[in-house]
Amino acid sequence: MLNIVADENIPGLETWFAPLGRVTRVNGRTVTPGQVRDADVLLVRSVTPVGADLLEGSAVRFVGTCTIGTDHVDIDWLQRAGIAFSAAPGCNARSVMEYVFCALAALDVPWWDKSFGIVGCGNVGGRLYRTLRALGLECVVYDPWLGPEDCADLAPLEQVLQQQVVCLHAPLVRGGLHPSLHMIGERELAMLGHGSVLLNAGRGGVVDNHALSDFISARPDIEVVLDVWEGEPSIDPGLLAKVSLGTPHIAGYSYDGKLAGTELIYHALADYLGQSASGPGNDIQDKTVIDCDLGSLKGLSGALLQIYDPRRDDEALRHVALGGDLGGGFDRLRREYPRRLEFNHFRLSGHGSVVPREVARVADVLGLEVGAAFAVKQERK
Numbered sequence: 001m002l003n004i005v006a007d008e009n010i011p012g013l014e015t016w017f018a019p020l021g022r023v024t025r026v027n028g029r030t031v032t033p034g035q036v037r038d039a040d041v042l043l044v045r046s047v048t049p050v051g052a053d054l055l056e057g058s059a060v061r062f063v064g065t066c067t068i069g070t071d072h073v074d075i076d077w078l079q080r081a082g083i084a085f086s087a088a089p090g091c092n093a094r095s096v097m098e099y100v101f102c103a104l105a106a107l108d109v110p111w112w113d114k115s116f117g118i119v120g121c122g123n124v125g126g127r128l129y130r131t132l133r134a135l136g137l138e139c140v141v142y143d144p145w146l147g148p149e150d151c152a153d154l155a156p157l158e159q160v161l162q163q164q165v166v167c168l169h170a171p172l173v174r175g176g177l178h179p180s181l182h183m184i185g186e187r188e189l190a191m192l193g194h195g196s197v198l199l200n201a202g203r204g205g206v207v208d209n210h211a212l213s214d215f216i217s218a219r220p221d222i223e224v225v226l227d228v229w230e231g232e233p234s235i236d237p238g239l240l241a242k243v244s245l246g247t248p249h250i251a252g253y254s255y256d257g258k259l260a261g262t263e264l265i266y267h268a269l270a271d272y273l274g275q276s277a278s279g280p281g282n283d284i285q286d287k288t289v290i291d292c293d294l295g296s297l298k299g300l301s302g303a304l305l306q307i308y309d310p311r312r313d314d315e316a317l318r319h320v321a322l323g324g325d326l327g328g329g330f331d332r333l334r335r336e337y338p339r340r341l342e343f344n345h346f347r348l349s350g351h352g353s354v355v356p357r358e359v360a361r362v363a364d365v366l367g368l369e370v371g372a373a374f375a376v377k378q379e380r381k
């Protein structure tokens with residue numbers, strides 16, 4: 001029987017993988033070579049460094065990470081060792097995009113009236129870019145691997161950093177032509193415009209956190225939102241104290257996004273094993289009604305917070321910091337993360353009966369259903 005060793009934090013682990021083999025749960029942060037030596041398959045999330053140190057001499061023939069990011073995996077070594085590898089591209093991209101809008105709503109930023117800069121325009125940044133453009137917002141993109149045929153709004157990094165809201169969605173790349181490690185340092189931070197928002201939901205190391213900490217002290221006009229940090233889970237409590245919103249790397253933690261990661265790796269493993277399997281499917285069918293004011297875009301922004309309010313994650317992280325064990329608390333918050341569903345599981349409804357056409361349009365672009373109780377108001381031209 002196939003021996004599968006897997007991070008205990010992979011949602012739906014037994015449901016999806018038990019039909020393929022015997023599943024042994026391990027702690028992804030502390031897993032040892034001894035625990036994986038006799039495994040055929042290793043399934044991880046982003047907290048497990050995977051390479052020679054863990055796998056040399058093991059029986060592992062397939063590694064899957066149920067995440068978008070792959071910076072924790074030494075893919076070249078796996079290739080040299082003849083070990084198959086799969087990641088889960090795009091699985092939680094919508095979750096991260098929704099985090100961006102909810103974070104802006106939580107900061108009371110009128111996002112429908114801002115210019116945006118995006119660094120890294122792949123599954124996450126690209127989804128955000130297309131949504132912003134569909135909303136009719138100004139948005140420029142820095143991505144050194146894209147050309148004008150991929151994106152019509154490419155711009156130099158300097159220009160991207162000068163927008164009112166700057167969203168970082170680059171992977172952590174340490175070498176090669178375009179390394180991203182500390183690509184946002186003292187010099188780049190100084191390019192941010194007065195009163196702008198800087199949001200990092202890519203990887204912590206893309207921003208020099210030490211420089212960022214100094215920068216926030218000198219520039220209190222800038223709102224910084226950090227979901228990812230250098231040194232996770234033992235992040236800098238001083239930096240946490242300074243940011244406007246700080247969350248424990250949960251931007252991609254919608255229940256849908258996490259399950260999609262599991263599902264993608266399940267199919268990759270089934271393919272590797274030469275099995276055609278449809279899998280158990282998922283159990284997400286909820287449609288929750290949100291009672292809200294849709295009389296204006298500000299009201300719609302408030303409705304987003306009823307779906308997901310990142311201030312709760314921020315408060316929880318600050319609370320564990322006060323307790324003294326920030327590293328342990330950071331991981332605990334992630335491990336015990338509540339079931340958070342994406343926008344399409346909600347229907348906006350409630351008091352008031354007329355929704356301005358523009359609000360209905362924006363809700364639609366964001367993937368939100370507006371309940372039948374509302375008649376969309378036809379504004380006079």
Ligand SMILES: NC(=O)c1ccc[n+]([C@@H]2O[C@H](COP(=O)([O-])OP(=O)(O)OC[C@H]3O[C@@H](n4cnc5c(N)ncnc54)[C@H](O)[C@@H]3O)[C@@H](O)[C@H]2O)c1
Binds near residue numbers: 090183227252
């Ligand atoms: N906070 C979270 O919960 C969360 C969730 C999902 C993904 N992520 C992170 O976000 C990253 C991006 O996700 P994705 O799905 O868009 O990945 P992706 O691989 O689809 O796209 C990454 C994009 O970044 C570009 N890029 C590479 N090097 C760059 C550089 N030096 N400067 C600017 N752009 C660069 C690539 O060309 C590509 O277009 C992931 O690698 C992961 O680390 C974080």
Ligand SMILES: O=C(O)[C@H](O)[C@H](O)COP(=O)(O)O
Binds near residue numbers: 045047252
């Ligand atoms: O790369 C990703 O998919 C995200 O960063 C993901 O949310 C990481 O979650 P983790 O594997 O740390 O649970």
